[in-house]
Amino acid sequence: MNKHVSPKVVASSRAVEDRPRAPGKPGAKGAAGPKAMQISLRAGERIFVNGAVLRVDRKVTLQLLNEVTFLLESHVMQVEDTTTPLRQLYFVVQSMLMDPLDVSAAKMVFADQINGLMGSLTSESLRTGVMAVADLVAAGRAYEALRTIRGLLPIEDSILETSPISTKVA
Numbered sequence: 001m002n003k004h005v006s007p008k009v010v011a012s013s014r015a016v017e018d019r020p021r022a023p024g025k026p027g028a029k030g031a032a033g034p035k036a037m038q039i040s041l042r043a044g045e046r047i048f049v050n051g052a053v054l055r056v057d058r059k060v061t062l063q064l065l066n067e068v069t070f071l072l073e074s075h076v077m078q079v080e081d082t083t084t085p086l087r088q089l090y091f092v093v094q095s096m097l098m099d100p101l102d103v104s105a106a107k108m109v110f111a112d113q114i115n116g117l118m119g120s121l122t123s124e125s126l127r128t129g130v131m132a133v134a135d136l137v138a139a140g141r142a143y144e145a146l147r148t149i150r151g152l153l154p155i156e157d158s159i160l161e162t163s164p165i166s167t168k169v170a
Contacts, residue, residue, distance in 0.1 A: 037064040039072070046073040051100045071097045075146065086126075086156045089113050089133070090149045096142045110137060125155055 039062045041047060046055045047062070048071040064070065071094065082091045092113060096106045114134050121127045129152040136145035 038062070039064065039070070047071070048073075048076070048098050051098065069097055069100065069143065071143070071146075075150075084153075084156055084160060085113070085117055085120075086130075086149055086152055089117065089130075090146060090153075093133070093137060093142050093145050093149065096137070097146070107137070123155065123159055126152060126159070129155075 039047065041056045041060055041062065043056065043058045046053055048054075050069050075094075076098075077087060077091050077094055079091065082088045089110070092106055092110045096103050096110070099106070114130065117130050118127065121130065129148060133145045133148050133152075136142070136148060
């Protein structure tokens with residue numbers, strides 16, 4: 001029986017660094033190049049790899065042996081969840097990873113959003129975080145930028161909850 005899995009429900013994917021290997025093997029300690037990455041997925045889960053969407057039909061562990069851009073399904077934000085400025089920024093950075101052939105359009109939107117945020121943010125921690133996100137995206141490290149934005153979301157939420165005029169859409 002094939003079960004449909006909603007992208008918003010799945011939270012079991014996890015990326016785990018591979019165990020050390022014998023010298024000379026890809027990903028080995030002391031060997032040239034990046035470590036191999038293992039990603040465990042449950043049946044029905046999806047992963048976005050270099051713009052392609054992969055769905056697995058059974059529990060599997062993928063081993064990524066070279067540089068690859070990927071996004072776990074549990075980290076994908078749906079458009080209806082982009083209800084705050086940082087969530088909108090997250091969505092744009094996410095689109096850079098999910099659609100690598102159209103990065104230039106996403107980068108233009110990203111630059112506009114960064115400029116708007118920096119002009120309106122009063123929280124120093126959010127300003128510092130948004131600047132770090134801009135630096136990460138400029139360095140081609142979109143996945144790390146997403147992780148940074150996820151860390152800023154609770155700060156944004158607390159500010160919006162205590163603000164007399166909330167910009168959060170219901």
